[in-house]
Amino acid sequence: MSESSEINGRQRELFIRKSTRVAASYLKRAKALSEMPDAAKPFFDVLENTYVKLADIQKPEDMKSIGTLCVMVPAELVYAAGAMPVRLCSGSYTAYSIGDDYIPRDACPLVKAVMGFGKIKALPAFDNCSLLVAPVTCDCKKKLAGVIDSVKDTIPLHIPPLKKDDADTEVFLKELYRLIPLLEKETGKQVTAKSLAEGINMVGNAQYEMSEFLKYRRHDPALMSGTQVMSVMNAYSYMPVNMWAKQMHRLNEELKLRLGQGHFVSRKNQPRILVTGSPIAFPNIKVPLLIEEMGGVLAADETCMGERGLYDPVSVIDASFDGMMRSLASRYTKPCTCPVFVDNSQRIYRIKQMIKDNKIQGVIYHVLRGCLVYDYEYQLMEDAMGKMDIPIIRVESDYNEEDVEQLRIRIEAFIELIKLKELKKEA
């Protein structure tokens, strides 16, 4: 590698100055949207600790961090090996510009941000991961797994491109078995039937709280801003799962109270919007922010940093070790609505269901530049929405703030479109 592409101390200093400021300003904007529940604050503190104060994750001292990407690395297995999975998919604009030097121009900004953090070594939550488990999903993630190995020991995890047949799940099951000794070597702890069952319980508990939370999230009028909701879900990446679940329980209690008191944060005529598409990872929350700043209610999301990763619990039918492993292999492929799978019609079914459950009036389809797999599915989604008479708009964006005004006008016009449509319906 040439001399100029090596990171020096001064560059790291400037990086820290800029990236912490960007993160702080997005946290501030998200908090300012509407009165935040008190119990949501600890989640914001976690994001602040991670991205502004640049502190390591708060967790038991003997618990190692294992980096993960995407939604296919079973958290249960990592916890069973005595470590904590830290999701390293990032939305950092500053890390993206660093990664730009190492990743081809047309690759998506998310992989550039991950590579940027790998190179800059300024984010303890990232740097303290002793290992990275990288599912081989889309082309960008596949090649990232290859190049990031130079800065962080990486285990590529093969994901079957098909998921319908048992044979596909078998392939993934073998991969998970292959992962066990690698994790054990890293943590020095054994994955046993007991620890695996505990892992499944811990994550299941968080998913239970999540399903309770979604009941409050979908309330009309809204009990909490959707951008704040997405921040809470983003904080999952940087919190031990039992702490996240505990705090989530408190948040649910508070939302229940809000519901009882009729404490709402939206009005009746604000369009209810679902956002789906490419990952929305902190601090890249400009699309959710714009939706709500322009008068929409972000009532649901079908994204992998949001509801997708958290809503489906592992169901164990056979409690033997192999039975639990099979349940994991099945949970992390079959219901997964990531567009890397050849046939992903489930995603459309799921979104249709969400539109019904959450009283959605319009869909914003987020495409990160270079994110082909999501763009592929836009046409299918548009056809399906057309049949349901649900307006949909595709917004393409990148990890920078230069396109905010272009995005704003599109999102504003989209919200007006829904308002006028509803007014007509009433008349």
Place this chain on the structure above:
Amino acid sequence: MEKYYLGLDGGSTYLKAALMKDKKVVGTVVYPTGIDNNGVAKKIVAALCKKYGISRTDIGYIMATGYSRKILEVADDDISEITAHAYGVRVTAPQGYRPGMVIDIGGQDSKIIYLDANYNVKNFTMNDKCAAGTGKFMEVIAQILETTIDQVGPLSLESTAPCDINSTCVVFAQSEVISLVARKVDRRDILAGMHLSMAKRIIKMMKKSEKGGDILMTGGGALNTGIHRAFEEEMLKDVYVAKYPQFNGAVGAALIASERGGI
């Protein structure tokens, strides 16, 4: 007495105003935007009141649109350009035509808006942060060819052999045009080539799945007969130009104000 309604369209290059009464356009004015959007807007309101012998209280509602819509203090409310243009064509579409697709060519952006049979917006697409395919592009090229923006259309219609302009960027296209000039290519052919290249670029934004209705051009760019013809030749379809195309956004804003005030 029926009130007057005023639409203000604060674009990147010009500030346009349309005064309406009984859903008909009473008068229009256009001023260069300059650096003081707000001051220009005030001047426009005063000028219109004077010209039509009305006072500010005769105007029931002022609706702003366009890129400076949020900062015009004289306005009661604002709406996005997309909604404004979609509304405007209810009044500006030539008699007997029902627009299904609106091509708006503004100073700094161009957009395609798809309408259903009741003039409701179905979908829309806009160009990104790039001046290619916008009015600014025409201005830059007109300057190089030592002509004015109102002459580029008529001149290009005289072309018999439009030349190819391949650059997709204004800056590159500019140097491409300069090299064509250096090779003594007839400027009418250059202009015709420029219009075809602009049309091609905008057509790329169109969605093939959206069909039905007439195609209507709006925005200051629609005043250019050359680009109008280029669209017809590239799409192999009839394309119509709205009445007062440059004021379509302002007309739409005034119309929506008269129907329901703010939304």
